[in-house]
Amino acid sequence: VxxxxxxxxxxxxxxxxxxxxxxxxxxxxxxxxxxxxxxxxxxxxxxxxxxxxxxxxxxxxxxxxxxxxxxxxxxxxxxxxxxxxxxxxxxxxxxxxxxxxxxxxxxxxxxxxxxxxxxxxxxxxxxxxxxPGLYIAVQAVLALAASWTSRQVGERTLTGTVIDSGDGVTHVIPVAEGYVIGSCIKHIPIAGRDITYFTQQLLREREVGIPPEQSLETAKAVKERFSYVCPDLVKEFNKYDTDGSKWIKQYTGINAISKKEFTIDVGYERFLGPEIFFHPEFANPDFTQPISEVVDEVIQNCPIDVRRPLYKVTYFFYHI
CATH class of the missing domain: 3.30.420.40 (ATPase, nucleotide binding domain)
Structure with a gap:
């Protein structure tokens, strides 16, 4: 493969x-x-x-x-x-x-x-x-097939909306019965690198112990190790404010020049990084459409007979 x-x-x-x-x-x-x-x-x-x-x-x-x-x-x-x-x-x-x-x-x-x-x-x-044999598959279709491992046999389908997010760009791809509806694909200028840059900015504002030349590398490690998506932004802030010791994590790195360890606290950055998919204006003032609206727009542009199953299955495929 x-x-x-x-x-x-x-x-x-x-x-x-x-x-x-x-x-x-x-x-x-x-x-x-x-x-x-x-x-x-x-x-x-x-x-x-x-x-x-x-x-x-x-x-x-x-x-x-x-x-x-x-x-x-x-x-x-x-x-x-x-x-x-x-x-x-x-x-x-x-x-x-x-x-x-x-x-x-x-x-x-x-x-x-x-x-x-x-x-x-x-x-x-x-x-x-x-x-002796070759199969060339679209990544979005394989993402839907990968979801079968967590589904009952009767629930397995190759129809759904795939949000394919890489390092530089995110695509919203509608798939009907294993075929990509190419004319309805949309791309979003928000992806993994933007989460890294936004996390780097948040850490710079709060943490002074990060070596300047390693701030991007540290932000990338924090993103990959600690980030998650929260259902409610206000409630998530309250959780950290009332019981910070339970939710705040620590990241330990090594200074590339002095070879000494440095440790930073990772708090709000854990959930604020991925939040730019839902509030893109945080990272990109030129693009303000949240990913939920883009998904809705993509499905509405598809043929009417496949819209219901496309709404039923939405799969977020994130890779770097």
């Missing part, structure tokens, strides 16, 4: 079916030695040779300052197929340590991927890697 996350900070998650989580999560970048101009794909193809084998992917690529680092995927769409093929080669042989001829592959794609991109992906998998 290979999953490509959307957004500017693209990661590839890979593993074997049946596991509860991916075996590897690697940045979808590749570092190559390049004598040609940056981005000149045609010249790279003509100059293939020893340098063609001299490349790194993922975290290794980021740590190679003397190489040209490229991101062949942007917002879930492949932009450089030559580099993407090399990236897939390393992913399959080095990370998964699999013989592609012996395994079926499940790849994910963004909801508005073009038929040409899908065809090119299949061509690479069948002709370059000789896989």
């Amino acid at each position: 290979l999953y490509q996350s959307p957004g500017p900070c693209v990661y590839t998650k890979l593993g074997y079916a049946g596991n509860t989580e991916p075996q590897f999560i690697v940045p979808s970048c590749i570092a190559i030695k390049e004598s040609a101009k940056v981005g000149d794909q045609a010249q790279r193809r003509m100059m293939k040779g020893v340098d063609d084998l001299d490349f790194f992917i993922g975290d290794e690529a980021i740590d190679k300052p003397t190489y040209a680092t490229k991101w062949p995927i942007r917002h879930g769409i492949v932009e450089d197929w030559d580099l993407m093929e090399r990236f897939m080669e390393q992913v399959i042989f080095k990370y998964l340590r699999a013989e592609p001829e012996d395994h079926y592959f499940l790849l994910t794609e963004p909801p508005l991927n073009t038929p040409e991109n899908r065809e090119y992906t299949a061509e690479i998998m069948f002709e370059s890697f000789n896989v």
Whole structure:
């Protein structure tokens, strides 16, 4: 299973079916030695040779300052197929340590991927890697299928509204019987990175013990470890004000320069970060429509015969 996350900070998650989580999560970048101009794909193809084998992917690529680092995927769409093929080669042989001829592959794609991109992906998998079988699925449909693990057999469905939130953008995607209604998809300019920035701002205003150069890293760790969505903002403030010791958590980090530990209290930030989905004006004054209104608008734009089941199942799919 290979999953490509959307957004500017693209990661590839890979593993074997049946596991509860991916075996590897690697940045979808590749570092190559390049004598040609940056981005000149045609010249790279003509100059293939020893340098063609001299490349790194993922975290290794980021740590190679003397190489040209490229991101062949942007917002879930492949932009450089030559580099993407090399990236897939390393992913399959080095990370998964699999013989592609012996395994079926499940790849994910963004909801508005073009038929040409899908065809090119299949061509690479069948002709370059000789896989016996391939299935390319839309991420939103797989999110609905993932919800089956917590549902009774009679309640399982591939019809619903999926809120797909990544690092850089959030999409509201209506799915009817496993098919994405592409004309009704809407995107929201609020996503995981905005929660991180908003949490960073809140911590800066209140906590003085955070090293300035580590404020973003600390905010990201706080978001991932402690954040949750609350049903009532006023009641949540009251809970922290009346019994703070029960709800306030502590985060401990290490100063990158002095190597000393620092500890901060994490209070209101736990629920105020995700609250920007429901009050986006907190983080983005140019966008003030809460996610509930966007979901309602998306469903109302769909054919009338699927609106009721779309309202019935709404699945929030958050990934970074």
